Amino acid sequence: MNKIDYAIMEIHHLDHEAKKENILTRINPLAKLIITFLYIILLTSIDRYKPQQCIYMCIYLILIKIIGEISMKKCIKRLKVIFTIVLVIGIANPIINRNIVAQIGKIPISSGMISMTTLMIKGCFAIIASYFFIITTGMENFCVALRMIHIPGVLITVILLIYRYIIVFLKEVQRIWTAYSMRAPNQKGVNFKAWGSMIGSLMIRSIDKAGNVYDSMELRGFNPDTFFDKKNGFCEIDLIYFIFSAAVIVVIRYINIFEMIGNVFVFQ
Amino acid sequence: MKAEECVMESSMLKIIDLSFSYDGKREVLSGINLDIKAGECIGLIGANGVGKSTLLKLIVGLEFAKKGKIIVNNMEVNSKNLREVRKNIGYVFQDSDAQLFMPTVHEDVKFALLNYGYGKDEADQIAYETLKKIGIENLKDQSIYHLSGGQKKLVSIATVLVLNPDMIIFDEPTVCLDPKNRRKFMEVLRSLGGTKIVASHDLDLIYDTCDRSVLIADQRIVKEGITQKILTDRELLENNGLELPLSMISRNKMSVIM
Numbered sequence: 001m002n003k004i005d006y007a008i009m010e011i012h013h014l015d016h017e018a019k020k021e022n023i024l025t026r027i028n029p030l031a032k033l034i035i036t037f038l039y040i041i042l043l044t045s046i047d048r049y050k051p052q053q054c055i056y057m058c059i060y061l062i063l064i065k066i067i068g069e070i071s072m073k074k075c076i077k078r079l080k081v082i083f084t085i086v087l088v089i090g091i092a093n094p095i096i097n098r099n100i101v102a103q104i105g106k107i108p109i110s111s112g113m114i115s116m117t118t119l120m121i122k123g124c125f126a127i128i129a130s131y132f133f134i135i136t137t138g139m140e141n142f143c144v145a146l147r148m149i150h151i152p153g154v155l156i157t158v159i160l161l162i163y164r165y166i167i168v169f170l171k172e173v174q175r176i177w178t179a180y181s182m183r184a185p186n187q188k189g190v191n192f193k194a195w196g197s198m199i200g201s202l203m204i205r206s207i208d209k210a211g212n213v214y215d216s217m218e219l220r221g222f223n224p225d226t227f228f229d230k231k232n233g234f235c236e237i238d239l240i241y242f243i244f245s246a247a248v249i250v251v252i253r254y255i256n257i258f259e260m261i262g263n264v265f266v267f268q
Numbered sequence: 269m270k271a272e273e274c275v276m277e278s279s280m281l282k283i284i285d286l287s288f289s290y291d292g293k294r295e296v297l298s299g300i301n302l303d304i305k306a307g308e309c310i311g312l313i314g315a316n317g318v319g320k321s322t323l324l325k326l327i328v329g330l331e332f333a334k335k336g337k338i339i340v341n342n343m344e345v346n347s348k349n350l351r352e353v354r355k356n357i358g359y360v361f362q363d364s365d366a367q368l369f370m371p372t373v374h375e376d377v378k379f380a381l382l383n384y385g386y387g388k389d390e391a392d393q394i395a396y397e398t399l400k401k402i403g404i405e406n407l408k409d410q411s412i413y414h415l416s417g418g419q420k421k422l423v424s425i426a427t428v429l430v431l432n433p434d435m436i437i438f439d440e441p442t443v444c445l446d447p448k449n450r451r452k453f454m455e456v457l458r459s460l461g462g463t464k465i466v467a468s469h470d471l472d473l474i475y476d477t478c479d480r481s482v483l484i485a486d487q488r489i490v491k492e493g494i495t496q497k498i499l500t501d502r503e504l505l506e507n508n509g510l511e512l513p514l515s516m517i518s519r520n521k522m523s524v525i526m
Contacts, residue, residue: 009413012371012413016371016411019371164369167369171365209365212363212366212367213366215366216361216366216367218354219328219330219354219359220380220383220427220428220431221354221380221383221384223351
């Protein structure tokens with residue numbers, strides 16, 4: 001299987017997993033969206049010199065992983081490229097900020113190194129939380145959640161169609177690439193002279209196909225104004241999930257549980 | 269007036285003096301008049317680029333003509349009643365990849381039901397029954413991406429059949445189908461009730477399945493009548509860029525040998 005095939009299959013897998021029957025997939029998408037948003041806000045609000053506080057935030061992720069039966073192996077595999085980018089974000093901090101604040105053995109630890117670590121942890125956790133949201137919600141339900149907070153239907157339709165367009169686009173890339181490589185067997189990659197016409201025909205063909213997909217949706221009654229409004233409102237289980245998750249996130253963000261547990265033992 | 273109403277009632281599709289142009293200059297279709305009765309199976313034939321697909325798009329309201337009328341099931345096709353018109357017409361695309369966009373077969377089949385306000389459980393049940401009707405219920409949870417060309421075509425039919433439309437339109441339905449899947453498709457086509465329009469270059473398919481055929485050439489309807497008569501008229505077909513169906517040619521050859 002080539003890389004494009006694999007990418008298309010991965011997108012379909014994401015949709016598939018969002019349809020799996022478990023507690024999290026049944027929760028109202030808006031509840032999950034708000035909770036994920038809250039988690040990311042509180043995570044990013046942590047002081048950049050307190051990496052240990054960031055680590056506590058993984059408790060929420062562990063809970064979601066268990067409840068949603070999410071495979072961490074797949075998660076890391078799918079997000080490895082993004083993780084790499086995130087890990088590079090704070091790389092300049094140790095160079096800019098060289099104040100030595102601690103020492104481990106003979107290795108001096110600068111405040112730049114600490115802030116870099118915090119940034120890395122924050123970035124990775126925020127991405128994992130977003131991934132957990134998508135994998136348990138699906139793109140269509142994500143759009144429903146956006147509609148529930150009164151984002152205009154047209155905008156949401158664009159998001160949904162872009163998502164569908166990615167698949168159409170990848171399929172066209174695959175076709176054009178196959179056609180090219182069959183007629184240029186000894187070439188590595190695409191000759192730069194062919195790039196212009198290839199990209200041009202790729203755009204025209206994929207847009208044409210995307211137009212057909214939209215026609216097909218319209219012919220089967222798709223109406224952006226009503227499509228995202230048809231789902232159910234909040235029920236008891238959504239409310240329980242919402243309160244419980246919000247409480248967990250606030251507690252792990254503002255209360256140092258491990259320190260509290262430690263203190264209890266010290267006093268005894 | 270009463271006589272006209274009577275005619276309208278038995279008509280599933282009536283096209284009156286229809287002309288269409290994409291750019292406003294060169295007409296793709298000109299002065300098209302057609303009357304299709306309920307329950308008929310019509311073959312729409314013609315060489316490449318004569319406007320068969322355009323005519324189908326006009327019928328379902330994907331394009332609108334400036335001149336002429338299209339009346340489907342006593343409703344004139346216009347931008348105001350598209351939803352109601354489209355509920356009555358199923359359109360099976362030439363390219364199944366364009367028709368199927370949901371992650372699984374079952375979800376794609378129930379897409380239209382959910383859009384037309386059916387409840388989730390009811391939609392699930394109707395979608396399953398439709399798949400069963402075509403004999404592909406085993407594909408229910410399959411990913412669209414993993415289907416073969418023939419399976420995709422059958423799923424495409426299921427996606428439109430699920431609304432139980434009065435009329436189904438097929439645009440080049442046997443393209444890319446192997447003989448076995450083509451046969452399977454023909455079985456399904458014959459088993460479907462209601463009005464059917466099949467636009468195809470596969471004249472053998474038209475010969476075997478359609479009661480009446482409409483030959484389009486030079487932007488207009490050249491001939492309309494019983495399929496067997498039109499498809500055995502070598503001169504008519506050749507003058508309009510077509511050839512006799514393969515089965516007819518081999519039959520003729522056999523009779524010469526005999």
